[in-house]
Amino acid sequence: MRGAYGGRGSGKTRSFAKMSAVRAYMWDQAGREGMILCGREFLNSLEDSSLEEIKAAIRSEEWLLPHFDIGEKYVRTRSGRVKYTFAGLDQNINSIKSKSRILLGWVDEAEPVSEEAWVKLIPTLREDDSELWVTWNPESETSATHKRFRLSNDPRYKVVEINWRDNPRFPAKLERDRVRDKEERPEQYDHVWDGGFKTAVEGAYYAQALTVAKEMGRVTSVSMDPLMTLRAYWDIGGTGAKADATSIWVCQFIGREIRVLDYYEAQGQPLSAHLAWLRRRGYDDALCILPHDGGSGEKVYDTTYEGAIGAAGFDVRTIPNQGTGAASMRIEAGRRLFPRIVFDETKTAAGRTALGWYHEKRDEKRGIGLGPNHDWASHGADAFGLMCIDYEEPRSTDMPQIETDWVV
Incomplete structure (x- = not known):
């Protein structure tokens, strides 16, 4: 062959x-x-x-x-x-x-x-x-x-x-096309010209930001700081073959930098499987931060996700319902914070693929946007947005105050 x-x-x-x-x-x-x-x-x-x-x-x-x-x-x-x-x-x-x-x-x-x-x-x-x-x-x-x-x-x-x-006979016309794509469509360049996997679609919210992060060296090897709070941001799925996936981003806030250490996603698995993954990866002391439905009892029998995770020995906190426009708020927070986010290249690969695919659903006949498309990529993107929303929320007790001379 x-x-x-x-x-x-x-x-x-x-x-x-x-x-x-x-x-x-x-x-x-x-x-x-x-x-x-x-x-x-x-x-x-x-x-x-x-x-x-x-x-x-x-x-x-x-x-x-x-x-x-x-x-x-x-x-x-x-x-x-x-x-x-x-x-x-x-x-x-x-x-x-x-x-x-x-x-x-x-x-x-x-x-x-x-x-x-x-x-x-x-x-x-x-x-x-x-x-x-x-x-x-x-x-x-x-x-x-x-x-x-x-x-x-x-x-x-x-x-x-x-x-x-x-290609020693690479045509001048294609060279002009290549340079134009690199400047105007950087999120698609790697796939179209360098044989990379397709990680972005037209209208993807984070595709260009991911390309810039890679070019700026912010997709690299990331180490955990043992002195800083370890955080696990969840998007809650369910059990069964047709259930939404559960996604978790593991990160640390180091000064004004967000270090994203790991990503997890599983479909149809019980809560115990997700917690077992955290323990296997050495995240036993992670603060688990849940979306508003973490306080709902409809996805875990006889208890809430918040209660079950706490009973398993993890610190846990639930973010209140952000109301109408919550998805857009998460996206905008993600876009604002992307320049200060560093991703572990290996452990977050699947999560970055989801972010690169997360896009707007459109009515092509009327030419209007219908908000974020709910597909396989939306679960990882929602958990990522939750991380960004929580980072921007003022807090007084769980985030160390660090004196810096940094100017952003």
Whole structure:
């Protein structure tokens, strides 16, 4: 298996198209017969396929062109021994299983390919020397393509990262686009151009602030100060498969800096599982700070979250209901405080992904905002906002007064 992943402008598709043509030429010269299967997850017509890239790749090499018969809807070697075929894995996967003598299977734009499709496709490559090639732009760490190929320990898998800077023929037009995106859309730049995972959507509240934090070195290794209060800010979920997730941010307030040490999220687990995580991580003495529903008895049988956490030996405090506009207040507090927040790079990765995705729900027909979208990212974002609201609230007893000469 050979694979390449990365961002825009790397030349992955054109390079693999050309390599496939070279292989077709070699097999043809050796008298081999068979097909090169070019697949994509979604392919409704040849216009959606790699056909035009393959034609362009062959035509770009004068020595290669005479060995191919290129038609409007086909490509094959002059002898007809090696032919290209194109298929959509979402619809034609079962018909692909019946195809014989597939010498090479190349899946382009492979990020959305499902595990089911991979399970069905790979056994169709039956020849002793059949190969699988995969090219894709990463989006999610949970994708089947990422898990199967980038996380594999199979020594036969050769997977490399390729980005725009690796392309010696990177076009001037794309360079202008790249520079413009870096200046005007920094929250999307890493995903689009440097092959990073997609961590932000249009309208995301904290995406740009996260990008700046990373550039300024505020996403790094963060140590706990044993002399300062350890705080755990919760967004309360519930038990059961359909329950909202419970999220916890662990932090310390050090002078005017907020050090975010850790992040936790779990769905459908009982309270004991969340408390066990705090203890395993060494946060036994953390002050647990809950949203207003921590005082409600509807989510833990016969008691409140506040009471149950206190009975488990943790100090606990509940933030009063902030009333109408509470979500907007949390977002604005988060935006104000972001420049003084430092995140642990490893332990808060999942939480930062949630913050980068947390966005406004919109009515596209009327072009108006409908407030924060309640999805998988909102639980971590709500707990983060609670931390920021609580930081800005005046307190006299639980936050040490530190003399500083800092000016913000």
